[in-house]
Amino acid sequence: MANLRKKLPPLTALTAFEAAARLSSFTRAATELGVTQAAVSRQIHLLEEDFGFPLFRRLHRKIELTEKGKLLSAAAGDAFSLIADTVADLRSDGPDDELAISATISFSHFWLLPRIAAFSRAHPEIKLRIITQDARTSIEASDVDLAIRYGTGTWSDGQAELLFEDEVFPICSADYLLTADPIRTPQDLVGHPLITSDIDDPTWTGWDEWLAAFSVKAPKKARGLRCSFYTEAIYAAMNGQGIALGWNRLVADLIQQTRLVRLTEASIRTRAAYFVVVPARKPKKESGRLFIEWLREVSAIS
Structure with a gap:
């Protein structure tokens, strides 16, 4: 490593050179690096002194790489790109990865x-x-x-x-509760629109299972809204379209915010x-x- 450092010019000078060569401008390189144009010019001058030959041709309002400057620019660009890619790979393996x-x-x-x-x-x-x-x-x-x-x-x-x-119990909106017939027992639910969702999961609790737990037979032709997803059923209940089954962990915040109301203390534990x-x-x-x-x-x- 010590021998390698002796062979390489200062990293600060190489960084300034790589930016100036890539951008074809000392001024733009200074802006990218967050330093002054004079600082970039000084670093490149030190680099040229170290090599013993010019890396740029200073023309009127522009700079051009010399042939040797082009060789160094290609090598420096490849080296910095390799370092950047390696750092990105290392960071992607760390705790801040997605x-x-x-x-x-x-x-x-x-x-x-x-x-x-x-x-x-x-x-x-x-x-x-x-x-x-x-x-x-x-x-x-x-x-x-x-x-x-x-x-x-x-x-x-x-x-x-x-x-x-979790546990499951009936829920509805406060507005629905104000206009609906009184609900005191699970049997009272039968006359109301019961909102259902098409969940393809045998462990999911539906109205048939919930009512049966209280010896209540679910109506054969329920008049409630049928939804594809449970999320839709909850929103339908919040909008006063009937009564849905609420999973306590999922609807507790909505009940606390009074966007939903728990209708009865009757509940059953979920099978999953x-x-x-x-x-x-x-x-x-x-x-x-x-x-x-x-x-x-x-x-x-x-």
């Missing part, structure tokens, strides 16, 4: 996004990418670093850690739970470990 998190639309919308700003404030160096999708894809075969899933916790593409279980899943065979990122720690802390209090 962390890709997959979550269902409803979990992302109602639980994760309202809370995630706290994580970003605690770890501003970590870039987050939130991928919202209800269709479950393999995290081993994708660029997802971790997934938050609702289910039983047994997935072949990753290792699952329980975040929290929320888990954070990490790929079994992918390298673990430090940013992922920090995010999971944060999830544990927040899950314990909200």
